[in-house]
Every structure is written in structure tokens, then in C-alpha cells.
Amino acid sequence: MDFLLPLLLLMPLAGAVVVALxxxxxxxxxxxxxxxxxxxxxxxxLLQDGSALxxxxxxxxxxxxWFPEIGLSLHLAADGISVWLVLLTTFIMPIAIGFSNxxxxxxxxxxxxxxxxxxxxMVGVFLAQDLxxxxxxxxxTLIPMYFLIGQWGSENRVYAALKFVMYTxxxxxxxxxxxxxxxxxxxTFSIPEIAATLPAxxxxxxxxxxxxxxxxxxxxxxxxxxxxxxxxxxxxxAPTAGSIILAGVLLKMGTYGLLRLAMPFFPEAFASYAxxxxxxxxxxxxxxxxxxxxxxxxxxLVAYSSVSHMGFIVLGLAVANTQAVSGAVLQMxxxxxxxxxxxxxxxxxxxxxxxxxxxDFGGLWKSVPVYCGLLLITALSSVGLPSLxxxxxxxxxxxxxxxxxxxxxxxxxxxVILAAWYLLTAFRKLAQGEIRHQxxxxxxxxxxxxxxxxxxxxxxIMFFVIGLYPNLLLDHIVPAVEILLP
Amino acid sequence: MNLNYxxxxxxxxMAGGAIVVLMVDALRRIENHRGDAANRGSGLLLALSLIVxxxxxxxxxAVRGESGLMFQDSARSDALSFGIRLIVLATTxxxxxxxxxxxxxxxxxxxxxxxxxxxxxxxxxxxxxASDLMVLFIALETFSLSLILLAGMYRHNRSxxxxxxxxxxxxxxxxxxxxxxSALIYGVTGTVSFAGMGPALQAAADGGPxxxxxxxxxxxxxxxxxxxxxxxxxxxWTPDVxxxxxxxxxxxxxxxxxxxxxxxxxxxxxMTFPYGFENWTGPLIVLAVLTMTVGNVTAxxxxxxxxxxxxxxxxxxxxxxxxxxxxxxxxxxxxxxxxFAYAFMxxxxxxxxxxxxxxxETDVERSQLRGTGAAMPILAGFMALFLFSLSGIPxxxxxxxKFLIFRSILDGGLAWLAAVVxxxxxxSAYYYLRIVVTMYFQQRPQExxxxxxxxxxxxxxxxxxxxxLAIGVFPAFFMGLLTVPGL
Numbered sequence: 001m002d003f004l005l006p007l008l009l010l011m012p013l014a015g016a017v018v019v020a021l022x023x024x025x026x027x028x029x030x031x032x033x034x035x036x037x038x039x040x041x042x043x044x045x046l047l048q049d050g051s052a053l054x055x056x057x058x059x060x061x062x063x064x065x066w067f068p069e070i071g072l073s074l075h076l077a078a079d080g081i082s083v084w085l086v087l088l089t090t091f092i093m094p095i096a097i098g099f100s101n102x103x104x105x106x107x108x109x110x111x112x113x114x115x116x117x118x119x120x121x122m123v124g125v126f127l128a129q130d131l132x133x134x135x136x137x138x139x140x141t142l143i144p145m146y147f148l149i150g151q152w153g154s155e156n157r158v159y160a161a162l163k164f165v166m167y168t169x170x171x172x173x174x175x176x177x178x179x180x181x182x183x184x185x186x187x188t189f190s191i192p193e194i195a196a197t198l199p200a201x202x203x204x205x206x207x208x209x210x211x212x213x214x215x216x217x218x219x220x221x222x223x224x225x226x227x228x229x230x231x232x233x234x235x236x237x238a239p240t241a242g243s244i245i246l247a248g249v250l251l252k253m254g255t256y257g258l259l260r261l262a263m264p265f266f267p268e269a270f271a272s273y274a275x276x277x278x279x280x281x282x283x284x285x286x287x288x289x290x291x292x293x294x295x296x297x298x299x300x301l302v303a304y305s306s307v308s309h310m311g312f313i314v315l316g317l318a319v320a321n322t323q324a325v326s327g328a329v330l331q332m333x334x335x336x337x338x339x340x341x342x343x344x345x346x347x348x349x350x351x352x353x354x355x356x357x358x359x360d361f362g363g364l365w366k367s368v369p370v371y372c373g374l375l376l377i378t379a380l381s382s383v384g385l386p387s388l389x390x391x392x393x394x395x396x397x398x399x400x401x402x403x404x405x406x407x408x409x410x411x412x413x414x415x416v417i418l419a420a421w422y423l424l425t426a427f428r429k430l431a432q433g434e435i436r437h438q439x440x441x442x443x444x445x446x447x448x449x450x451x452x453x454x455x456x457x458x459x460x461i462m463f464f465v466i467g468l469y470p471n472l473l474l475d476h477i478v479p480a481v482e483i484l485l486p
Numbered sequence: 487m488n489l490n491y492x493x494x495x496x497x498x499x500m501a502g503g504a505i506v507v508l509m510v511d512a513l514r515r516i517e518n519h520r521g522d523a524a525n526r527g528s529g530l531l532l533a534l535s536l537i538v539x540x541x542x543x544x545x546x547x548a549v550r551g552e553s554g555l556m557f558q559d560s561a562r563s564d565a566l567s568f569g570i571r572l573i574v575l576a577t578t579x580x581x582x583x584x585x586x587x588x589x590x591x592x593x594x595x596x597x598x599x600x601x602x603x604x605x606x607x608x609x610x611x612x613x614x615x616a617s618d619l620m621v622l623f624i625a626l627e628t629f630s631l632s633l634i635l636l637a638g639m640y641r642h643n644r645s646x647x648x649x650x651x652x653x654x655x656x657x658x659x660x661x662x663x664x665x666x667x668s669a670l671i672y673g674v675t676g677t678v679s680f681a682g683m684g685p686a687l688q689a690a691a692d693g694g695p696x697x698x699x700x701x702x703x704x705x706x707x708x709x710x711x712x713x714x715x716x717x718x719x720x721x722x723w724t725p726d727v728x729x730x731x732x733x734x735x736x737x738x739x740x741x742x743x744x745x746x747x748x749x750x751x752x753x754x755x756x757m758t759f760p761y762g763f764e765n766w767t768g769p770l771i772v773l774a775v776l777t778m779t780v781g782n783v784t785a786x787x788x789x790x791x792x793x794x795x796x797x798x799x800x801x802x803x804x805x806x807x808x809x810x811x812x813x814x815x816x817x818x819x820x821x822x823x824x825x826f827a828y829a830f831m832x833x834x835x836x837x838x839x840x841x842x843x844x845x846x847e848t849d850v851e852r853s854q855l856r857g858t859g860a861a862m863p864i865l866a867g868f869m870a871l872f873l874f875s876l877s878g879i880p881x882x883x884x885x886x887x888k889f890l891i892f893r894s895i896l897d898g899g900l901a902w903l904a905a906v907v908x909x910x911x912x913x914s915a916y917y918y919l920r921i922v923v924t925m926y927f928q929q930r931p932q933e934x935x936x937x938x939x940x941x942x943x944x945x946x947x948x949x950x951x952x953x954x955l956a957i958g959v960f961p962a963f964f965m966g967l968l969t970v971p972g973l
Binding site for chain 2: 066069142146
């Protein structure tokens with residue numbers, strides 16, 4: 001099964017091309033869904049070699065020359081970390097497509113094709129073992145997202161789309177220089193080879209400059225405080241499917257890059273900048289949570305909660321012991337599922353009422369009980385209630401952090417408390433109390449339908465699966481992290 | 487004496503073809519002199535020109551292996567000349583594909599247009615083989631004079647005439663610098679042949695007699711190059727000429743002139759004056775940084791698409807110049823690759839401008855593209871492709887061009903220069919993407935006619951688009967095509 005990894009890239013790509021060419025919306029919907037489900041099914045094949053993954057090895061390597069004169073190759077492989085991030089991507093994709101199938105009608109073919117293109121690029125980021133290939137996928141994600149926000153977003157979409165692209169482009173510009181400089185230094189673009197040779201050969205100035213170039217690119221993508229200002233705009237303006245993908249997967253490309261590239265390539269520089277990263281992530285955790293408390297718009301609340309939660313992941317990475325980093329990887333998957341689900345729930349509400357302001361809701365528990373029950377579970381998963389997924393990840397990160405800096409762990413744990421505060425307050429404002437608006441009355445506001453349940457229930461099941469049996473992931477993640485850490 | 491005519495076959499085909507087109511046009515006009523059908527038979531001229539250019543391309547590949555000095559050391563066939571020929575011919579074919587219908591909108595004399603285009607391309611290709619100062623100057627004047635006439639082809643249009651006059655005056659000025667520099671160099675070395683200059687240059691570089699005159703001569707040459715390449719601060723004429731000239735001429739000029747002049751720059755500064763080349767890297771770096779930065783910043787403020795592409799062309803010249811600074815063989819190959827990629831993405835963008843211009847018949851403002859994404863999805867899709875490639879987003883042609891240039895700069899140990907290039911390129915994304923914003927994210931006003939792109943134009947657009955994708959996905963193949971191993 002040498003060809004499984006390129007197949008994972010080609011299936012959504014082929015789907016995108018065909019969807020763009022098809023005639024009727026019905027066949028487009030069916031085909032896009034089919035392509036994303038088939039990709040998910042195929043991606044389950046990543047787990048076939050469980051013993052190699054638990055040994056921390058990279059599996060299913062695929063390598064072909066691409067531009068041999070300058071050392072580029074099409075080199076793909078998956079280890080315990082990439083496997084689960086790819087699975088996260090392929091799992092979320094059918095849900096996002098399901099949402100668009102149900103609610104988007106304007107230029108649907110283009111919309112679905114862009115979503116599938118997005119999937120190819122994101123899977124490529126997690127599988128690439130060649131730096132230029134990584135950069136290619138990393139940058140290419142901008143184009144579909146740009147069109148998704150710009151064409152199907154809310155009122156302020158043009159500003160948000162351009163801001164998103166320019167922030168990310170400027171952030172990653174210097175990374176390209178660093179990538180080429182690494183090649184000049186080591187003579188290769190292969191990520192594993194660079195990780196093996198660069199730390200020993202690079203001088204300290206090279207390490208520092210290289211690390212800063214990579215870290216800037218990823219800090220914008222994550223987004224780490226103070227590079228986060230594009231995120232609320234992009235999230236609030238993006239169409240729901242775009243938000244789900246943005247929060248669910250796209251942000252993880254930043255933390256993944258930090259872990260896969262910046263940390264192993266420049267260990268000394270990383271060690272000397274780790275306190276700064278810890279500081280910024282703590283600020284992000286508290287700041288994001290406090291701003292989230294004040295939001296009047298449900299979607300921007302979820303967006304700021306992302307800033308806070310991504311801070312946890314960066315904290316785990318910056319602490320750089322096996323426990324914290326493994327927790328961070330687990331939390332990447334968890335945050336993808338929980339925040340993706342939150343955006344999905346907000347989207348479902350918005351499609352019913354065309355408003356996202358707290359003041360327009362209240363008492364929904366009476367009119368849409370199924371929706372509210374699922375919303376509560378989702379919110380609790382994001383808060384980090386034990387037995388749900390968010391708890392395991394955050395707890396592991398905090399444990400690992402405690403070993404290095406109890407103070408940092410203490411500050412970070414306020415983020416958990418604040419999360420409970422803003423998410424439960426949000427839930428109260430939406431679901432509890434009296435019904436104040438006629439549109440929200442029983443019988444007027446429809447509860448979830450079967451097709452909508454099919455989007456949200458798989459996510460909820462995964463909350464419990466990971467919450468009760470985290471070793472399903474950690475068995476693969478921990479050995480891979482042990483190999484990656486210096 | 488080495489009279490190797492086969493080695494200059496491509497240039498001979500082009501020059502001969504230009505004359506044949508002119509003669510056929512004359513016969514056509516005698517046939518038609520009574521009727522008013524000025525454009526009858528112009529399709530024939532177009533087909534003929536395309537055949538000539540394609541024939542020259544075939545000839546270029548056929549004589550690909552020929553190398554060495556010829557014609558009393560006045561011409562040299564090598565890897566560089568092959569690369570220049572290929573890019574110029576690709577440019578010519580793409581510009582010809584704009585089609586006769588577009589040409590008929592600005593001139594009643596298509597024969598002159600086609601034959602001048604072929605002649606100009608001949609001069610550009612000759613720039614690549616020129617190996618002494620005289621031939622170089624003749625090649626320079628051949629393509630410049632043809633371009634001056636081409637720029638003024640839209641005879642009843644003020645800005646076209648202005649463009650032509652401006653290009654003529656500043657071109658003459660640049661030629662003056664060029665000739666004066668050549669004269670000084672000749673005075674010191676006693677020869678015009680690049681091959682024969684070696685010993686005298688070496689002596690002068692070692693501090694021998696005439697060093698001051700020699701350096702002054704080279705500096706004057708560089709100023710001449712600066713004008714023709716529209717390097718900042720010698721760039722003032724460029725936007726006006728680009729905006730005023732008929733768009734097909736602008737497209738041709740923007741890529742062809744750059745290619746020819748960079749070929750000659752490499753020939754002179756890297757291959758003839760390598761002695762003391764490091765003395766020239768300083769000025770070249772300053773020119774490159776100024777050129778890309780000023781070009782980009784000014785492009786940010788433009789509302790006319792042609793003008794914006796003109797300024798952005800200045801920035802692209804800056805990137806290529808920066809890539810040449812290390813002066814190595816990889817640097818030259820990277821620059822050639824960049825120009826090759828640039829030919830397709832830039833002319834592609836100009837073809838779209840022409841298709842839209844066709845319907846509004848004046849300069850194309852950005853606002854005229856509003857809502858084209860929904861109204862003309864194919865046209866807008868291709869435009870977006872070209873713009874993404876111009877901004878250097880992977881995996882398109884422009885990305886690999888820039889990537890190779892970074893690599894050659896970093897190989898030369900100039901990390902800060904690479905950083906300047908890359909930041910400039912990210913800034914340029916803003917004005918390219920703004921057009922995409924206009925096309926896709928804004929509503930279309932009511933009163934706009936559909937574009938009338940001719941079939942030929944569509945072929946050109948698709949060809950350029952396919953190449954932009956193919957160069958990005960299979961960069962190794964095109965690098966192999968452009969560079970000749972072992973020469």
C-alpha cells in the first residue's frame with residue numbers, strides 16, 4: 001500500500017475537479033460527499049500498521065523525485081502525530097460538506113470544489129516530508145480559504161478575506177528564505193534528514209534567525225498572541241463550513257509546523273525562546289478568555305475561545321517534555337473536534353434565525369431541546385469536563401507544565417476556569433430563562449433534523465471516545481513525540 | 487573565419503519571415519486597393535507570422551547543440567543564447583495569438599504590425615548571441631526602433647503617440663549612454679569583441695593604464711541597461727509607455743525587452759567583465775533593491791490595470807536582477823527560468839486585459855472588472871490564476887521562479903537580499919489579490935458589455951494558463967528544456 005498517501009491527496013483533488021465540472025447541484029452534492037467520505041474511509045488505512053505507529057516509526061513512505069536538480073522530492077510519510085491530524089481532517093471534511101450541501105445554494109459547485117481543494121492541501125501539510133512540498137501545501141491553503149471567506153462570508157467578508165491572506169503571506173514570507181537557507185546549509189530539503197543534521201551544524205545566529213522565521217509564520221497561523229487579530233475577523237465573516245475547517249484543521253497547521261519543523265530544526269534557539277513562547281501563550285489563554293466573556297455575538301465568542309485554547313497547545317509545545325507535548329498533540333485533535341462542533345452548532349442556529357446575537361435568544365431549551373442538549377455537551381467538551389475529550393488534553397498539558405513551571409500551570413488553569421465561565425454563560429443566555437422572542441417559540445423554531453443530527457452526532461461520539469479512551473490516540477502520539485523531541 | 491550560418495538559423499528565419507510578411511502585405515494591398523476591405527486577408531498575415539515564429543522555434547531546437555564563437559568572434563551560440571531565443575519566441579507566439587481582430591482595433595496596417603513584431607523579436611534574439619559591442623548595439627537598435635513604431639501604432643490615439651515619442655526620446659538617450667560607454671571601452675581595450683577584450687580588461691582591472699576610463703565606460707553601459715530594463719531610477723518612462731501603447735505591444739515589450747536586456751547584461755557583466763565583477767555587485771544590489779521596492783510601492787497605488795502591470799513589471803525586473811547578483815551559472819539559469827515563467831503569467835494577464843478592453847475601448851480600470859467572477863467565470867478564473875502566479879503562490883510557475891532566485895541569492899550568501907525580495911513579493915500579493923477581490927467579491931454594475939475575445943485570444947489564454955500550471959507542477963522538465971547541459 002505504498003500509494004495510500006498520494007491517494008489521500010488525489011481523491012479530494014479529483015473530487016474537486018469533477019464537482020466543478022458537473023451540471024446539477026444534486027449530483028454535485030452527492031459527489032462531494034462521496035469524495036470526502038471515500039477519503040475518510042481510505043485514511044482509516046493509515047492505522048493498518050499499528051505496531052509500527054506504537055514504535056514511533058513513520059509509515060507508508062512515498063518518495064518520487066520532483067525537481068532533482070535542486071533536491072526537491074515528492075516525499076510523503078505519516079507518523080503517530082500526522083496520522084491523527086490527517087484523520088481529524090478527513091473526519092471533519094464530510095461534516096463541513098454536509099453543512100454546505102444543506103445550506104449553501106449560491107455557486108454551490110465552486111463552493112464544494114474549494115472545500116475539497118482545501119482538504120488536499122491540509123492533508124498534504126500533515127504528510128509532507130519535504131520542506132518545499134510542506135511550504136507549497138501550507139501556502140496553497142490560502143487560496144481556497146480566501147475565496148470561501150470572500151464569496152460566501154458575511155457583510156465584512158472582503159476585508160476579512162484580504163486581511164487573512166495578507167497576514168499569513170507576510171508571516172510566512174521569511175519562512176521561505178529560511179527554508180532555502182537551510183538547504184544551502186545542509187544540502188537537502190528532506191525534513192527528517194534536516195532534523196538529524198541541522199542542529200549539529202548550524203551556528204547560533206543561524207539557529208536564532210531560522211527559528212524566528214519559522215516561528216513567525218506559525219505564530220500567525222496558530223494564532224499566538226499578539227498575532228491573533230486576523231482570526232476573529234476571518235472566523236466571524238467566514239461561512240460556517242469555512243469556520244469549521246479554519247478552527248478545526250487550519251490552525252493546527254501552525255502548531256504542527258512548530259512541532260514538526262521549528263522545534264527539531266533549531267533546538268537551542270527553541271530552548272532559549274521557550275520562555276517567551278510560554279509567556280505569550282499564557283497571555284493568549286487569559287486574554288482570549290477575558291475577551292470571549294465580553295462578546296455579544298456567539299460566533300466571535302467561539303473565535304476568541306479558539307485564541308485561548310490554542311494558547312494551551314502552544315504552552316504544551318513550549319514546555320517541551322514528552323507529557324506536555326503529547327498532551328498538546330492530543331489537544332490539537334480535541335480542539336479541532338470541539339471548536340469545529342461549536343461552529344457547526346452556531347451555524348445551525350444562524351441558518352434558522354439569521355442572527356448570532358445573544359440578545360436575540362434565550363429559553364431555547366423549551367423550543368429546541370435536542371439542539372440544546374447537544375450544544376451543552378459540545379460546550380462542556382470545550383470546557384474540559386472529565387470523561388469528555390477536552391479534559392484529557394488540557395490535563396496532560398497542565399501536568400507536563402507543572403513539572404517545569406508550577407507558576408505557568410497555575411496561570412494556565414485559570415484559563416480552564418474562565419472557559420467554564422464564558423461557555424456556560426453563553427449556554428445560559430441561549431438556552432435557559434424565558435423565551436423572549438416570538439421567533440424562538442415552541443413550534444416556530446424547528447429542532448434538529450436527521451441530516452443535521454448526522455453532522456453533529458459523530459462529533460459527539462468522538463468526544464466520548466477520546467474522553468474515555470484517550471490511549472487510542474496517545475499510544476501512537478507518545479512514541480512519535482519521544483522520537484521528535486531532542 | 488567561422489561562418490556558421492546554421493547556428494543563427496532562428497534569427498535568419500525570423501528576419502526573413504518579417505520581410506516575407508511585409509511583401510505579402512504589399513501584394514495584398516495592391517489586390518485590395520480598390521475596395522475598402524483594409525482587413526481582408528489579415529488572417530493570412532497572422533497565420534504566416536505564427537508559422538515563422540514556430541519555424542524559428544523549431545530551428546532553435548534543431549541548432550540547440552551548436553556552440554562557440556562565430557563570424558569573427560562577433561556572435562556566440564551557447565546555453566544563454568538558446569534560453570533567450572526560447573523565451574522571446576514563446577513571447578512572440580503568445581502575443582501573435584492575440585489575433586487579428588484585436589490588431590484591427592488599433593491599426594489599419596496589420597502587415598506592418600506583424601512584420602515589426604517579428605523584426606523586433608529578431609533583434610531581441612540577436613541580443614542573446616551578440617558577442618561584440620557593435621552587434622550588440624545593432625541588435626539593441628533593431629528591437630528598440632521596431633518597438634517605438636509598434637508603440638505608436640494606434641495612430642489616432644493621443645496616449646499611444648505620446649508613448650511612442652517618449653519611448654523614442656528616452657530610448658535615444660539610453661542609446662547615447664550605451665554608445666558612449668562602448669566608445670570608452672573600445673578606447674581602453676582596442677577592440678569591440680568581447681572575446682578579445684580579456685587581456686586588456688585584466689590589465690585594467692589590475693590597476694593598469696586606462697582603468698578609470700574603463701570603469702567609466704562600464705558605468706555608462708550600466709546606465710544604458712538601466713533605462714532599457716526600466717530599473718529605478720531610470721524607470722520614469724515605463725508606466726506611460728506601457729499604458730499608452732496598444733496592449734498587445736505592451737505585453738510583448740514587458741517580457742521581450744527584459745529578456746533581451748538581461749541576456750546582454752549576463753553576456754557583458756558576467757561573461758566578459760568577470761574581472762572585478764565583485765566591484766559591480768554593490769551597484770547592482772542597490773539597483774535591484776530600489777527597483778523592486780519602488781516598483782511595488784508605486785504599483786500599490788494604481789487603479790489602471792495596465793499601469794499596475796507596468797509598475798509590477800518594474801518590480802519583477804528587480805527580482806531578476808537580484809537573482810543575477812551572485813553571478814554564478816545557477817544564478818543565470820534561475821533568471822532564465824524566472825523570465826520564462828514571467829512570459830506566460832504576465833502575457834496571460836495582458837491577454838485578459840485585452841479581452842476586457844475590447845468591450846470598453848479605453849484604458850481598463852480595476853473597477854471595470856467588478857463581478858467578472860460571476861459573469862465570466864472562465865475569463866476571471868484564468869486571470870486569478872495568472873495573478874496568483876505573479877504573486878508567487880505555490881504551486882504555480884511564479885513560485886518556482888522566485889524560489890530559484892532565492893536559492894541563487896542565498897547561495898551567494900546574501901540572506902538579507904533574499905529577505906528583501908521575499909517581503910517585496912509578499913507586498914506585491916496585495917495589489918494582485920485586490921484585483922481578485924474586485925473580480926469575485928464585488929457586484930457587477932448593470933451597463934457593461936460582454937468581452938469579445940476572439941478564438942485566437944482564447945487559445946492564447948488557455949495556452950498561457952496551462953503553461954503556468956505545468957511549469958509549477960513539473961519545474962524540472964522546463965528547467966531541462968531551458969538550459970542546455972554541457973554548453
